[in-house]
Amino acid sequence: MPSAALDLTALAGELAEAERTRTQIAPFSGRVELTPEDAYAIQLANVNRRIAAGERVVGKKVGLTAKPIQIALGVDRPDFGHLFASMQLADGTDCPVDGLIQPRAEAEIGIILNRDLRGPGLTDLDVLDATEVLVPTLEIVDSRITDWKIRFVDTVADNGSAARFVVGTKRTPPAGIDTRTIGVVFEKNGDVVGTGAGAAVLGASPYRAVAWLANTLADAGLELRAGDVIMPGALCAMVPAGRGDTVRADFGVLGTVSVRFV
Numbered sequence: 429m430p431s432a433a434l435d436l437t438a439l440a441g442e443l444a445e446a447e448r449t450r451t452q453i454a455p456f457s458g459r460v461e462l463t464p465e466d467a468y469a470i471q472l473a474n475v476n477r478r479i480a481a482g483e484r485v486v487g488k489k490v491g492l493t494a495k496p497i498q499i500a501l502g503v504d505r506p507d508f509g510h511l512f513a514s515m516q517l518a519d520g521t522d523c524p525v526d527g528l529i530q531p532r533a534e535a536e537i538g539i540i541l542n543r544d545l546r547g548p549g550l551t552d553l554d555v556l557d558a559t560e561v562l563v564p565t566l567e568i569v570d571s572r573i574t575d576w577k578i579r580f581v582d583t584v585a586d587n588g589s590a591a592r593f594v595v596g597t598k599r600t601p602p603a604g605i606d607t608r609t610i611g612v613v614f615e616k617n618g619d620v621v622g623t624g625a626g627a628a629v630l631g632a633s634p635y636r637a638v639a640w641l642a643n644t645l646a647d648a649g650l651e652l653r654a655g656d657v658i659m660p661g662a663l664c665a666m667v668p669a670g671r672g673d674t675v676r677a678d679f680g681v682l683g684t685v686s687v688r689f690v
Contacts, residue, residue: 436466440473443586446572450529453572457579467584474587475510486657487511489567490637491588492580493629493661503580506630508641509588511657517594522690523568525671528591531570531689533669534662535614535677537607537626537634538565538595543654545638547646552635555642556602559635562610564596564685566677567659569666593659598683605681607633612663613678624663634660 439456446453456462462470479485492498492506517523525531542560570591573582583589607626614622630636637660642652652658669675669689676686 434460434462434466436469437473439585440470440477443470443572444474444477446529450527451572452529452574455573455577455579455582456585457582462581462585464581464584467581470585471509471587478512484513485510486513486516486655487659488641488652488656489588489590489593489659490641490661491569491583493637495631501578501580501583506637506640506661507580507584507588508644509584509590511590511593511659515590515592516657517568517592517687519594519596519685520687521594522688523592523594525689528568528570529572530576531568531591531669532666533616533675533687534567534569534666535612535622535624535664535679535685536565536567536659536662537610537612537629537679537682538563539634539638539658539660540599541652541654541656541658544651545642546651547639547643550639550642552633552639555635555638559602561599562602562605562607562682563599563657564677564679564683565657565659566594566675566685566687567662568592568594568669568687593657594685594687595657596679596683596685600682607635610679610682612680614664614667615676615678616667616669617674621667622664626663628663629661637661 569589673689
């Protein structure tokens with residue numbers, strides 16, 4: 429349960445205002461004692477604020493799926509955030525940096541579901557069975573926290589540092605695809621800045637992250653919905669991106685995806 433003594437609504441308002449005005453705020457982790465439950469309550473307050481304003485949730489993102497990142501933040505679990513239709517950019521188009529603060533880009537194997545998924549007890553095979561297609565994706569993360577000085581509760585409260593996402597045009601049915609061995613070549617301005625494979629996600633595969641997500645949401649009586657876009661975690665390290673940069677990810681058989689920062 430969220431901590432009763434904290435004004436979580438006020439903290440949510442700080443983040444919403446920071447995103448609106450493109451300003452950075454001091455980490456919550458250095459100012460107040462927040463539990464993970466508090467942080468998710470802050471996230472949900474801003475999700476509900478956006479829904480009330482007419483925005484539409486179209487999927488979820490899973491973060492902190494790489495062991496080195498978990499170690500750096502002192503945690504042993506992933507986190508999640510919500511994706512809105514207003515965050516989605518078309519493949520090969522422009523991402524205006526004026527609406528962002530300190531963006532970074534990640535390459536991920538996206539999953540689009542063909543049916544609802546509700547935990548608990550779901551496995552990788554359950555997720556595979558519910559997957560309509562695999563898609564090449566880029567996630568553009570952004571932190572409203574000063575200089576990305578985040579701990580676990582900071583990024584959770586900040587909607588998993590979600591900002592924008594790009595879905596490639598190629599849609600690949602999952603049959604016969606081993607997502608553990610699907611690789612990516614990640615480029616910035618034509619230079620290779622990272623490589624990786626699906627097994628980097630929780631040391632298993634993107635399906636493992638989606639199973640974790642559905643099982644975790646079940647604790648709150650929630651589920652993943654048919655048609656949702658799920659961003660299950662990066663295959664290699666994120667890279668800073670600013671005006672004039674182009675980032676591109678090549679996932680081999682799954683296709684490519686790119687975006688320009690303007």
